[in-house]
Amino acid sequence: MNVQCAICDKIEDIDVNSQLAKKLINRRISSYLCQPCYDRITERTQQRHGTGKFNLYSSTNKKCDK
Ligand SMILES: [Zn+2]
Secondary structure, eight states: OOBBBTTOOOOEEEOSSHHHHHHHHHHHSSOOOOOHHHHHHHHHHHHHHHHHHHHHHHHHHHHHHO
8 A cells, every 4th residue: 555654755655464554544643654754753762862861971970070
């Protein structure tokens, strides 16, 4: 079945029997993301996690400096 990426509007043909296709048909997920867009979002989420960890480290270091 043809699905359109919600971010870059690229149309991809996915296996209609795949879990993703079933989720789209049942509207458990409203939008499809192609692999590059999905990867980009995952990367951004991981970067945010990394920043959070960094802040935690720097506040711990300040405590150690005292
Ligand atoms: Zn895309």
